[in-house]
Amino acid sequence: MSAVVKAALRDGRNVEFVFKPDPPEGGMKRTYFSPDRSYVVQFFKDQSAGRDPNRMLRLENILTKYNPTLPEAQGGARGVTATTAEYFKKLFCWPTGIVVKPEIGIVAPTYPNNYFFASGPWSGQEKNGKWFQGKVRGYLAQMAPQELGTWMNFFSLCILMARAVRRMHQAGLAHSDLSCNNVLVDPTTGQCVVIDIDSLVVPQLFPPDVLGTPGYVAPEVLSTIHLPLNDPKRQHPCSFTDLHALPVLIYEYLFNRHPLKGPKIHSTKSAEEDDALAMGTKALFVEHPSDHSNRPKNLKIPYTVLGPNISELFKKAFVEGLHSPNQRPTAMEWEWGMVKTWDLLFPCTNKSCAHQMFVLYDERHVRCGFCGAKPSTNTIPMLKLRSERRPGQWFADGQLVIYHYKSLFKWHAFAGEFPGEEADRTPQGYFVFHGGKWLLVNQNLASLTSPGGNRVPVGRAVELKDGTQIRLSQEPKGKIAEVQIIQV
Template identity: 45%
Template sequence: MSAKIIKCTTTDGRAIEFVDEVIGSGAMKDVYFSPDKSYVVCFFSREKNKFYESKAALEQQKDRLKEIVGNKWNGIFNGAGGAYWKNIFCWPDGLVEYNNLLGITAPAYKQQFFFEYGSKNNDFLKIQGKEKEGKWFASANNQNRFLDEREKGTWLNYLKICIQISRAVRRMHAAGLAHSDLSYKNVLIDPVTGSACVIDVDGLVVPGKYPPDVVGTPDFIAPEVVMTSHLSKEDPSRSLPSIATDKHALAVLIYMYLLYRHPLRGGKIHDMDDPQKDENLSMGGQSLFVEHPADPSNRVRAEQLKASQLPWADPSQIPYSVSGPYLTELFNKSFIDGLHDPAKRPSANDWETALVKTVDLIQPCQNAACSHKWYVFDNTTKPRCPFCHTPFSGKLPVLNLYSARQGGSFRPDNHRLMVWPGQSLYAWHANNMIAPNERLAPEQTRRKGYFVLHDERWWLVNEGLPDLTDAAAKTAIPIGSKIELSDGAQILLSKEDGGRLAVVQMVQA
């Protein structure tokens, strides 16, 4: 007998329906599908939520949710890039009261966020058809032991996933909101398409107005929150989830998605006799980056690792520097300078910028069997893939980008574009005033040029750059024609404000 369909209305009068059958139960809510499965209705269960115990707490929870599904929803989805955010957030859009329970409505997750293939050995974990919770992808052990190869994606796609998560966090923080429980449990990812979706947004904290429901998920809780968790919530010395603690969680998440290990879980033991005290110290007041260049006391001990964790869990085999110069600098700021000084932590915008620049540094691995397919090209040493150790061979143009300044001079932008066959040139490469984010006009998202290797010669084909000029010869390169890339060539990409000059450097390996 099929479950009955229940009809009710949201507090703002929208008619909704749900099938009276729980499809999932979390730490706070029970979830029901709409009949067409296009949205879900989630009720806060009475047993799991203390706010039902007092009228004042219930009213405060109602107010907070009204703000999230009302003003905050409108600000984000009816503002700049609203359509873009619908793919990146699973944001609740209605408040429901039914059967003396408080609930919310939210869009259902997109199909790519469910496992198409089960785990290894006849899906012994029974994950086929389940949500792609980030934890399955954030550890070497899970990657190596459990995941079907067809679910793993490429390293380039993990960079794209991290860009989307950084953007989502940047947008929440710009709206004055903290996620408060940013972790691999509350982000769905799909490495096959390079997509991410931030979920469980109903716990958002409005600092100073609505306090957090939770302190976070172990592994992602900032040290100052762990250190003061024994104090009461009213104690002014207690650190609660905030934008500053989100920044720590975001850094941990990016480190784990790119390197499949935790930045603070090393070999150091703080208390031999009390495992809980040891955990509190290693994640709290005495936490220490496992790859700290000056203090090796928390190094990962290779002899304690399982074969299924290698090589990723051993930083001596795959150091964090494989992420390239921009991300290495931010990992240092997060896990050395800002670990115990929240004011020094990089913002979500810093991460987004560094990740975008890192994508411009990557190169396809020349080994077709490489598990990761892409790597950051390191021109300071003999370039090779750090994942399968295949050396790069051939001739490679690197475009060093310079921006126009007042007086007609050009200054370096600390931004380079690695070239590979089929690599694209976009509006944001041609002009440093254009940022590749949700605000781009459709015209700005189109490719403006691409690179080809023909008979051992590299060319840039102009598809949409009206100002493209060979700066040394002072000759225009009209749309539809091409310019050869040779060592020292200077190519003006745009004459507009913020227009860039690309200086070509040829790497021979």
């Protein structure tokens, strides 16, 4: 029988929650919803752990000095503005209060509605990442295809996931249990949210509470799990282990397969021992460039279809850094690499292609890397962006593949701009194919200049001609775009 009960918070506030005898629960907490379901009250199942002074100090720090969802002026993390706080509220389900009565626990926002299935046999259930991986993804495609979203949206949520991890690591935090269970995803909108924030790790201050989730635990953690907890050789969850779990998630979402789960058998004693070796001491990338012993026979689409930026990151993560944690790419490198690759995405004209977009990184061989289809258009513009680092010296600063109605943003037009949490996302222009010509239509660029040196007013267009240069802005840090017309 349910009843509305009050909970007392450490800061003196009281909140209400609906008590039920059989609440949903995870490994560490029981969850109760507020009467309007706008927040949850979660109690620790192990109340002795909840009363641990170290845990209480951890929670206080997570709610204040490490909190990216609270402006610095209100006691949040250093450098956090009202704008960035609102941005990161969408990427984290960050605790907002510590409960002291009737039991020890926390208050946290309820996940937004888009993180619950809206239709199909799983209507109302959380969009845990495992729904969108492997065989389960196939069942979802049959039973509720409208929930699958698009491959481009998976790419988008992977960028956001890398951004969230980057922000945690910038603050000196580690999630310690980054996995499909602790990152909810919505491929219908291209969004994600990181959950279970109350157990974040702070090196030398707050150790990890958990080992991690199978499939995402770093090899060095599994390889030393047999050692005593205080053995200096034992490896514990930390930021380096996050940097293993992050690319595992990215690889899974973009290729629908696990980067380490291949056909190679390491032990015939038991499935458990074989799995422990495959994910630990004997871990081997399924696409290792020289050792093909773990490569599935049906692996048709290699990771290299994502172009050089992401390919290099996967190589560092799963070849060079798989057993050498300090060689793994940082979350910022993943964020940058994926943003650069986003600018190379191009629509696939094959309506049967499951991906509908591909990375156009090789102008000599323009084909969809997933289905092999050739674009229907005869020409594709590519802008090679350059920025002036020293007077008169222009250096390569990104590329932009153009298609009909693609937008141009400030980070394309100005050096030093990045599409992160502080970015101005107002379109500066857009591209169209009109009258047999490719055009850039000016929307908000104050000093867009044509190859002939003429200003292009807002509302007017400049033609993209092969071999010409367009000055995107005459203002400081304004970039030059060199036009290359790819013949398909």
